Amino acid sequence: xxxxxxxxxxxxxxxxxxxxxxxxxxxxxxxxxxxxxxxxxxxxxxxxxxxxxxxxxxxxxxxx
Amino acid sequence: xxxxxxxxxxxxxxxxxxxxxxxxxxxxxxxxxxxxxxxxxxxxxxxxxxxxxxxxxxxxxxxxxxxxxxxxxxxxxxxxxxxxxxxxxxxxxxxxxxxxxxxxxxxxxxxxxxxxxxxxxxxxxxxxxxxxxxxxxxxxxxxxxxxxxxxxxxxxxxxxxxxxxxxxxxxxxxxxxxxxxxxxxxxxxxxxxxxxxxxxxxxxxxxxxxxxxxxxxxxxxxxxxxxxxxxxxxxxxxxxxxxxxxxxxxxxxxxxxxxxxxxxxxxxxxxxxxxxxxxxxxxxxxxxxxxxxxxxxxxxxxxxxxxxxxxx
Numbered sequence: 536x537x538x539x540x541x542x543x544x545x546x547x548x549x550x551x552x553x554x555x556x557x558x559x560x561x562x563x564x565x566x567x568x569x570x571x572x573x574x575x576x577x578x579x580x581x582x583x584x585x586x587x588x589x590x591x592x593x594x595x596x597x598x599x
Numbered sequence: 600x601x602x603x604x605x606x607x608x609x610x611x612x613x614x615x616x617x618x619x620x621x622x623x624x625x626x627x628x629x630x631x632x633x634x635x636x637x638x639x640x641x642x643x644x645x646x647x648x649x650x651x652x653x654x655x656x657x658x659x660x661x662x663x664x665x666x667x668x669x670x671x672x673x674x675x676x677x678x679x680x681x682x683x684x685x686x687x688x689x690x691x692x693x694x695x696x697x698x699x700x701x702x703x704x705x706x707x708x709x710x711x712x713x714x715x716x717x718x719x720x721x722x723x724x725x726x727x728x729x730x731x732x733x734x735x736x737x738x739x740x741x742x743x744x745x746x747x748x749x750x751x752x753x754x755x756x757x758x759x760x761x762x763x764x765x766x767x768x769x770x771x772x773x774x775x776x777x778x779x780x781x782x783x784x785x786x787x788x789x790x791x792x793x794x795x796x797x798x799x800x801x802x803x804x805x806x807x808x809x810x811x812x813x814x815x816x817x818x819x820x821x822x823x824x825x826x827x828x829x830x831x832x833x834x835x836x837x838x839x840x841x842x843x844x845x846x847x848x849x850x851x852x853x854x855x856x857x858x859x860x861x862x863x864x865x866x867x868x869x870x871x872x873x874x875x876x877x878x879x880x881x882x883x884x885x886x887x888x889x890x891x892x893x894x895x896x897x898x899x900x901x902x903x904x905x906x907x908x909x910x911x
Binding site for chain 2: 541542565566567568570572575576577578579580581582593594595596597
C-alpha cells in the first residue's frame with residue numbers, strides 16, 4: 536500500500552494486509568501523535584489495511 | 600471498532616475517556632466539551648460578540664466551526680505574518696473557510712502595517728522569531744478585539760497546548776506565568792479584552808479528528824519557524840506519557856486548574872492584580888506594566904535599527 540507521511544511530505548510503500556497499529560509500530564510512530572486516513576475516512580488502530588489502500592498519516596500537531 | 604454510543608463504525612478511540620466514537624458522535628462530543636468549557640468557565644453567552652483569532656490551522660478553524668454550530672456570534676481575525684509560502688497558504692485556507700460560511704474576517708498585514716514580515720522584524724531586533732511573533736500577535740489580538748467592540752477574544756488553544764506550556768513553566772519554575780494559564784482571563788481594565796480558550800478540555804488529536812470528519816480544510820504543515828521549538832519537545836514527551844498512561848495530560852492541566860481555583864480565596868483576584876500593575880502605554884494606550892509596552896519598544900527598536908522604513 537502507498538503511505539503518505541507528513542513533516543516532511545513523503546510517500547513510502549508498505550506491504551499489506553496489516554492492522555493500523557502494526558503499521559504505526561513499523562513506522563515507529565506514536566498513536567497519540569497521529570491520525571490515519573484511508574481515502575476520506577479516519578481509521579482506528581484495529582482496522583485492517585489492504586495492499587491497494589492509499590493511506591495518509593496525518594500528524595496531529597500542525598500550524599503554529 | 601464500534602462507536603460506544605450508537606454502535607456505528609468508530610473513527611476515533613479516546614483511551615482517556617475509555618471510549619470510541621463514530622463521525623457524528625465525535626462531532627457531538629467535541630461540541631459538548633466546548634460548550635461545557637464556555638459555560639463552566641463563564642467565557643461568554645450567545646448575546647456576546649466573539650472574535651476568534653485564526654491561523655488557518657485545525658484548532659482555530661475548528662473553534663470557529665464549533666462556535667457557529669453552537670449558535671454563537673463569532674467572527675474571525677487573521678494576522679498575516681508574511682512567512683512566505685506558509686503564510687500565503689494559511690491565509691488562503693482562512694479566506695476560503697470564512698467566505699464559504701459567510702463569516703466576517705478581519706485581517707492585519709504585518710508587511711503593510713509594520714513594514715516587514717515576522718522574520719525580518721526578528722532579525723532587526725535580534726530576538727527569537729517566536730518571541731517577536733508572540734508579542735505582535737498578543738498585541739494585535741487585544742487591540743483589534745477592543746477597538747472593534749468585541750466582548751471577548753477566543754483562541755484555539757487545546758489541552759495539549761496548555762499541558763505542554765504548563766510543563767515548560769514548571770520545569771523552569773516560571774511561577775509568574777502560572778496565574779495567566781487559566782482558560783478565562785478577565786477584561787480587568789479599560790483597553791484589555793477578555794480572553795478565552797474554549798478548546799482546553801479537548802486533546803489536539805480529538806480536534807484534528809473533528810477537523811477531518813467535518814471536512815475542514817486546514818494547513819497541515821507546521822510553521823517553518825517552529826522547527827526545534829521547545830513546545831514541540833514538551834508535546835512529544837506528554838504524548839509518550841499519554842500513550843503509556845491515558846489521562847496524564849488532563850490530570851496534569853486540569854489538576855493545576857483545580858488547585859488554582861482552590862487558592863482563589865487566599866490570593867488577590869487577577870483583575871485586582873492587573874489593576875495594580877497595569878496602566879496605558881504612553882505611546883499607544885494599550886495596557887502595560889512599563890511606561891512603554893513591549894510592542895512599541897519592539898517597533899521603536901526595529902525603526903531605529905532597520906535599513907528601510909518600518910511601520911508608520
